[in-house]
Amino acid sequence: MTETTPPQTYDHASTERRWQRQWEERALYRASDDSPKPKYYTLEMLPYPSGDLHVGHAKNYTLGDAVARMMRMQGYNVVHPMGWDAFGLPAENAAIQRGIDPSQWTHQNIANMERQLRLLGTSYDWSREIASCEPEYYRWNQWFFLKMYERGLAYKREAPVNWCPKDQTVLANEQAEGGVCWRCGSPVERRNLSQWFLKITAYADELLNGLDDLPGWPERIKTMQRNWIGRSQGVTFSFEIERLGQHIRVFTTRPDTTFGVTFLAIAAEHPVVAKLLEISKRSGEIERFIQGVKNKSELERTSLMEKDGVFTGIYAVNPLSHERVPIWVTNYVLAEYGTGAVMGVPAHDERDFEFARKHALPIVQVILPPGTTEPETLHEAYVSEGRMIASGDFTGMASKRGLRAVGDRLTQLGVGEWTVNYRFRDWLLSRQRYWGTPIPIVYCETHGEQPVPYAELPVLLPTNIPITGEGSPLARDENFMRATCPVCGGPARRESDTMDTFMDSSWYFLRYLDPHNDREPFSTALAQHWMPVDQYIGGAEHAVLHLLYARFFYRVCRDMGLVEGDEPFTRLFNQGTLIYGGEKMSKSRGNVVGIDATVEQHGVDAMRLFLLAAGPPEDVTDWTDTGIQGRVRFLNRLWRLADAAAPRLRELPVDPLPATATPQEKSLLRALHLAYKSALDEANTRRFHFNTTIARLDEVLNALTELSRTPGGEKNVVYLQALRGTLLALAPFAPHIAEELWERMGGEESIHLQTFPQPNAGVLALDEVTVVVQVNGKVRARLQVPPRTGEEDVAALALQEPAVQTQIDGKTLRKRVYVPDKLLNLVVS
RNA sequence: GGGGAAGUGGCGGAAUCGGUAGACGCAGACGCCUCAAAAGCGUCCGGGGGUGACUCCGUGUGGGUUCGAGUCCCACCUUCCCCA
Structure with missing residues (x-):
């Protein structure tokens, strides 16, 4: 047989298929409920089965999988489940538009997406899979x-x-x-x-205060939830309607401005409107206005529409000043929020100011800004604190104190009480x-x-x-x-x-723990064992919906005695989106990169590596068609070295710390241990910037390549052992090629059941460090010295450098700053 | 309008604690290999000046703190996200 060129690339398709099958057959990622190892529950938000996965989805699942594999290799009993948020409108729309049965549509999509998730090489425990549209699941919703x-x-x-x-x-x-x-x-x-x-809302305060006990959540998500809950403290009190004997109740956070009320604004849907219509002479006008308002959505009413209203012709009486104030029906007060009526204080509230301007209502200033003594014409509402004026007994009081005093007075008069109001419903x-x-x-x-x-x-x-x-x-x-x-x-x-x-997704993470239980939604013992979720990964679009509902649900479960603890998710990580051609991937934009074609062309390991390397996972990152080529090259280079070395490695006992002799060997081993350190740090600090870990692995491969080209390099023990270590460090990110080469090297069991290597301090230590010599903060020379060289020795060496000498010649040394192993700064003048 | 995050080469990004800016990759240029191409391998790759050793400038803009600022502070510009 004539000599043939060895294969330049490895066959990713058959390798990946083979190992995915093997892992499934060996139930490699099955989580045991009674393992002596410490538990780790890591979870990605369950997807809606819309039909097809694209590489944007793959970014999310690849990160989650890398985390699961890192924790597994660190000795945790990892549960990493997956399921389907299978009820929802798109299935019904398919039925309406194309006559397809929603159940059939959903199940077809699940089958396809499950196939695609397996294609990604994800280490899910599929025995725990749930689909929320199954009676076995939704009966527990009921x-x-x-x-x-x-x-x-x-x-x-x-x-x-x-x-x-x-x-x-x-x-x-x-x-x-x-x-x-x-x-x-x-x-x-x-x-x-x-x-x-x-x-x-029964759990409003708990949901709000509980956020303080979630240091592992992004601050911005917590802020969004706080704003959404929108707790405000104030006074609810009544204005009596003239000639009607009825009252209108208002909520205000600023009772100190009560003497500045010049109108009452009520929602079009306020129940009192019907009564007002009966006695108002302007009922026709009011009804026309209300009709116009009612057709508008809440969105338009709160943000898009100009503040408008109509005077009812009827007055109410301010319980403190006893002044008559006109009652207006408006479009900017919502019936669902607070009492559906607010007191209009144009001088000290922006919306009231705008409204008063438009309808020529009086603007009465009752709070003086600090440093002023006379009310001046206001060009905008003054909403801060100050000194109260024109406020009866309260005149002269600081508004902060006045707020309490006025509120207490309203309470004493029996017309009001202190209340807490929430924005969310x-x-x-x-x-x-x-x-x-x-x-x-x-x-x-x-x-x-x-x-x-x-x-x-x-x-x-x-x-x-x-x-x-x-x-x-x-x-x-x-x-x-x-x-x-x-x-x-x-x-x-x-x-x-x-x-x-959202009912389905409020407790699915509990069902994963006991997915086949037909007597109860889940076993309390299993929930106690596995909960809370240690790491939750998903997009920020659910900041106030799913994540708030699930926290509420978990507390209800707690109060029912089903779970212990208050919070379901200890740590939350928000993925950034993947964009392509400057835009978010979506079917309607026609810029979707599907995973089937990508995996077929480049292999899933290359895709996973590219997605992880593209940038920090929380950032918006770009998909590029050329970028993945770099990862393909990386894998092929590694393959050529490792596959050739495999026969020798089968004969070589495992030695993670082979003795090094040459500088090249040392720097290879150091690069490898820096990669170990990077992977462990990123996983354990939950920063998850595996893009830097992959850069370290690139450097390892560069060092491996270099050493392999030295004479006898391919037999070098350090080189061979480092190849083995490289596979271990790569396994969480490119699981298929790592497993294949591991087997070829004679590795026992799966590489994914191995312990992740620990970086060795001795290996990481350098023989020589570079100390930068600066003069007045500018770099003038670099010195190679042993670590922890003293300041005097470094200074002596620095002064011998010609570039340093020319800079300090004829000048006086004012100061010397020394940072050991880093830098020496000479300050001269 | 309010709140938050971010601006670093042609591009994605690195610099995790205030201490060598641009690691690593992509794209590009030149070369080797080849009949040729692909793949692979090698060298170069922020800008200006210089044959060169070098040197000056440089992390959105303008100030400030510091021996020293991509990093901290103030103001502004731009982009994105959230709320209104």
Whole structure:
């Protein structure tokens, strides 16, 4: 046989396929519930099965997998599960637009995405997989709902919502942007509809204060949650309406400005409006205004629209100053926030100022800014503290003290009380949609609203029913709607609303711990063993939605005795997005780089390395088609060296610290141990900047290449042992090639079950260090000296340097700064 | 409008504690190998000046603190994110 050229590249496709199969067969990543090792729960946010993964998704899962593998190799019993957020609108839209069964659509997508996740070489424990659309899962949503119902945490009430008159359904705020239905384009209305809520506000203070106990969370996420909860302390008090004998209650955080009230602003939906209409002479005008306001979405009302209003012709009385103040119906006060009415103090509130300007209402200054003695014409509201004026008994008081004093006076007068108000509202759980968890409630003509008995769970979502996109499919399905009353056994109607899908993701991390339990949502003992999640990884888009709901849910579980502790996620890491061609990857932009084609062309190890090396994981990073080439080259270079060395390594006993002789050997070993240190530091400080670790591995390969080219290099023991070490350091990031070469080198067991090597201080130490010599802060020379050389010795050497001499010649030495092993700065003049 | 984060070569980025700016990679230039190409290998690669040893400038802009600033402080500009 004639001599053939050896293969230049390794066959990534067959290698990757082979090891993925082997790992699965050997259940390599199965987490044991009773391991003596310390537990580590690492988790990526579960995906919605939209159909296809692109390299942007891969960035997230690759990081999570690198973390899981690093912890596993450090001796932790790692649980790293994966599942599917499988209920939701896209499946239903596929049904509406293309007549595809939502269940079938979802299951096809799950099958495909699971295949793709396996393709990524992720080390998930698939035996724990869950899909939220399965009755085995959603029955426990219903179970939790009933438990919350019993505890008064789930309740039904009327609330204003976005309503599309054509499609006959409620819409989420983001589905009604610009005031029109996202599907049919009809203008949406605000409607008061009876809806199910979860009482998350009952935990408001706990959710707020708990943030202080989460040092492992990004500060900005905590700030966002604090702002979202929006706790404010103030006074709720009443203004009596003239000629009506009724009151309007207002909430204010600034009772010290009560004497500056020049109008009352109430929401168009405020219940008192009906009464006002009865006695107002201007009812026609008011009704026209209200009609215009009601059609607008909340988004438009709070941010887009100019502040507007209409005077009712009716007055109320300020309980402190006894002045008459006009009552206005406005578009900038929301019925759902506070009391649905605010006192208008234009001098000291920006929105009130703007409103007063527009409608020529008086602006009465009652707080003087420090350093002023007379009220001046205001060009904008003065919202800070100062001295109170024109405020009856309180005149002359500092406003900070006045705030308390006025609040207390209102309380003493019996017209008000100190209250705490929150910006966020209870969680609206109802959806008039098909593809979700049915709410387990029936309505009996005699016994009214009744919970479905636990024994009858799950209330199954019917399959094969028509989905047209108009109205609730469940409400029209007679078989589903017909039920019996659990109290009297008589006929009853089912609740046709389904649950918001954030219900599913509020507790899925607990179900992973006990995914096949058919007696309870999860075993308390297993939750105690594994919880809390040690590391949670996901995008920042869920900062106030999922992450707040899950914290609420966990506390409810705690109060039910199902879990211990308050917080489900000890540490949170926010991934940055991956952009391509300057834009976020998305189907609609047509700039999606799919993972199937990428993996086929370059191999998944190269892709994983590129995604990790592209930049810090929390940053927005760029996908480039050429960048991955560098990682392909890296793997091929490593392959050529390691594959050739494998036969020798099979004969060579493992020795992590071979004796070095030459400077080249020393610098190779040092590079390797710096790579170990980098990987361990990044994993254990949770900085996760593995981009720097991969740069260290590049340097190791450069050093390996260099040593392999010295005479006899390929037999050099240091070189050979370093190759073995390189594979161990690479294993968490490029698991397939590392495993393949490990096997070829005669490694026992899987490389992924090995212990990650520890950096050795002796190896890291340098024989010589470079000390920079500066004159007046500018580098003039570099000295090679042994570590920890004394200042006098370094100074003596420095003065012999010609470049230093010319700089200090004829000048006086003023100061000498010495940083051992780093620098000597000579200050002269 | 308010709050937050970030601005470093042609590009992605490194410099983790105030101490050699530009590690590592991509792209590019030149060379080797080859009939040729691909792959691979080698050298160079912030800007100005100089044959060269070198030298001056340089981390968005302008100030400041310091022996010394990409890093700390103040103001401004730009971009992105969140809230309104």
